Amino acid sequence: MASTQIDTEATIAWDDVLASFDPVMGLEVHVELGTNTKMFCGCATEFGAEPNTQVCPVCLGLPGALPVVNETAVESAIRIGLALNCEIAEWCRFARKNYFYPDMPKNFQTSQYDEPIAFNGFLDVELEDGTTYRVDIERAHMEEDTGKSLHVGGSTGRIHGATHSLVDYNRAGIPLIEIVTKPLTGAGERAPEIAKAYVATLRDLLKALDVSDVKMEQGSMRCDVNLSLMPKGSDTFGTRTETKNVNSLRSVERAVRYEMCRHGAILQAGGTILQETRHWHEDTGITTSGRPKSDADDYRYFPEPDLVPVAPSRETVEALRATLPEPPAQRRKRLQGEWGFSDLEMRDVLNAGLVDLIGETVEAGATPAGARKWWSGEIARRANAEGGVSVADYAAERSITPAHVVELEGLVTSGRLNDSMARQAWEGVLDGEGTPTAVADARGLELVQDDGALEAAVDKVIEANADVAQKVRDGKVQAAGALIGQVMKEMKGQADAGKAREIILSKLTS
């Protein structure tokens, strides 16, 4: 076949792809559920345990062992389905997906095939320009994870070139939900952005549902990108490739873009796309050929005879629907309005992951502006310096709570501290010196309320800075700033700068 001779790594420019082709995307996201036990046995699911310590006859597939469905996982699956606006099956079964692989103990994966627990849904995704794209959801189904192979001896960590492989079955049997979109069309140049926004929105939703820790870097959320191009104006889908394990939001965006440019190059040169799985390379931002995959791949699915059908009653489904949290996008809009943040402020707060913390702090009695100010200042710098931990984690580790912020704000509004003193007090709190009040007490932070001392200081400063004072007398009121600074220095910072300004102006103007 001549077409396969074409260099598959060639790409064309982004604008050239868009000029000639429309992309069709399909996104498959695997989510590890955060249940305490595995999908079909009672083994623990903790991440990072010693290899092969969280295993039993069932998840090792020992002869004779039988699966029992984890009811909590089914409930999570139904809640995910409902949050994705899906219909929930009244009756569905598990199926065996048969294929041989050493990290799969039974050499079949217990999954769902033509009877998924949830189907026909959608997720609205907000894009940068404020518009919304509706991602149609084909299905969400339950399955078990496989073990994890570690290929040793090669340079790449891939099986190619390895001398031997080790398998850790701790992950085998961890509950997974696979969420599959319908083919997404009409995205055009927004395809990479939509892909990224979809995965991000899905991640936020799953987090709000509290069903998974959705850590892409730990593999608890994994994305496969199916992509094909069709000539502009056509409605016949082209041949697709499936790029596996794209494991960060940025990579999802890049992988879509890369595959579009790669497909474009092949098609424009008159070649044909090979239906295959592709490996994503985070470092170089390219994909390379994996194994050929065809629709004829035969997994010999059949209903799992060791399990009884899952038949959630409508009452159960409605009870689970009642547990759904407010959708994250809707919640964000509501909070932005309630807090009076600008779009830019809200975006910063979102990017810093501060929504929940600010919410709790406002609830505890702080002003939204105050809460935003204290949680995004010094503490954010320190958290970032600690290797990029989130502010929430940084605070939690040090027992710094919303109550501290409320107290700090109270010290300012009561007039005990000025802004700069409050900053010092906050630093003390971050240094572990105790509550804001305790820090203020220990550091002797207190505005001087004695007007006599302040007036004396002002007089002294005016005398020492006669030239500046003259400028103020001549009407250059902004020159008073320099005097205020001197007064504050004289007062060792423990004065109310506003009051100092008042006194200076009353002495020099009038």
Add this chain to the structure above:
Amino acid sequence: MTTDLTRASAAELSDLLAQGETSSVEVTQSLLNRTDAVDGDVHAYLHVDREGALATARDIDARRAAGEELHRLAGVPIAVKDVMATKGLPTTCGSKILEGWIPPYDATVVTRIKQAGMPILGKTNMDEFAMGSSTEHSAYGPTRNPWDLDRIPGGSGGGSSAVVASFQAPLAIGTDTGGSIRQPAAVTGTVGTKPTYGGVSRYGLVALASSLDQAGPCTRTVLDAALLHEVMGGHDPMDSTSINAPVPAVVEAARRADVKGMKIGIVRELTGDGFQAGVQARFDESVQHLVDAGAEVVEVSCPSFEAALAAYYLILPSEASSNLAKFDAMRYGMRVLPEGIDDPSAEQVMAATRDAGFGDEVKRRIILGTYALSSGYYDAYYGSAQKVRRLIADDFSRAFDTADVLVSPTAPTTAFRFGDKIDDPMAMYLNDIATIPANLAGVPGMSLPSGLADEDGLPAGFQILAPAAADERLYAVGSALEQRLLASWGGPLLGRAPELSTTTKGA
């Protein structure tokens, strides 16, 4: 004392133990001695656990002496089919591929017999992965029929029935996917029950066909079967297909043996043509005994049974092909490296191991099942077979509208000779024609001896089938028939079996 402990039933041993007439150690040792004497010829065991059995026996004797309240069957020894996972004891399923595998856990049924305090004598021989009707497919050599050592003991559970028929154990556990408890019972002159699907936990039973497999008792009397059924049965949260209901009152039914007013349905499709004359004659007499005991006979028709064998040989291989995929040399059991390959891949090791480790019959069924499940063939084969299964269940349900139990000969013939059918899979498969429908529909069935066929003097089996969850009816009918047959024979049928030469070949 004069009682031959090896010939005593479990019920009798239970009484003797309770009355202090004997000890579990004495019983266990007698049976082990019997095994030493006869199993060199019979080859019912793949593994004998002398120390383990005697240790349990000593423990039970001590606890009894200390006045502890014990289970009715405590101290009564039992043999276990080698398809059941037994912690610390080899479990091979009659296959080379599991040679040397020692399970780290017990099947639920094994846990229950251990909790009852029953010494486990050993693991019994079987066709490889329970595929066969003769034990000729065991990778470790066949078991011989105690009635005629040149004949098959039935299968797949030939070991469990032969161990009971040759007085090496009063009780054994079997499993029945298409007749593997009932057909061996029929050809060895013993009793075997396949309980309602879900009545006994499958946890730890190495699956042949998950939707058909069911463990049950192999014994010499109907009451013993009921006593063991009660120990084995009941809900198990480890098996999702296990029925969450109490075990049917099988012991009470066996003791009452009351069939007055019961309607006994003769299945038209499971008599007459194709059934050996002597087998049919004993069946007809047995039906007359039940009439004499007060039952009423009706004839029922189950037309879909004709398609049962075809459906069975699509469903079973399909499930088996998937169930047996786990034997891949990666985690346990045999590992064979392919010849002539320096750095074999995992796939190459899997292939070489499965090639060397599985016998021909296993390979035949894996290939059949893989084909039947393939895309493009699924609807025509697996899909159609499931429809037939539904029709068979409907036939049963209609039949049970007019009859309380259904009856038929258990197997079309008495025990055949080794080699007779080994090269003709269809002929071998046809031996299960009468037993397979019960597995497809999940209903319970029992086989008990109906006498000896005139033409060869070998045992024939009488099968009783009951609606799902009505296992007690098997025992009522079986016990009533057994009483009348024993009276007509003047003693147990096994009393007429030829004496086995008691060599000391050892097992």
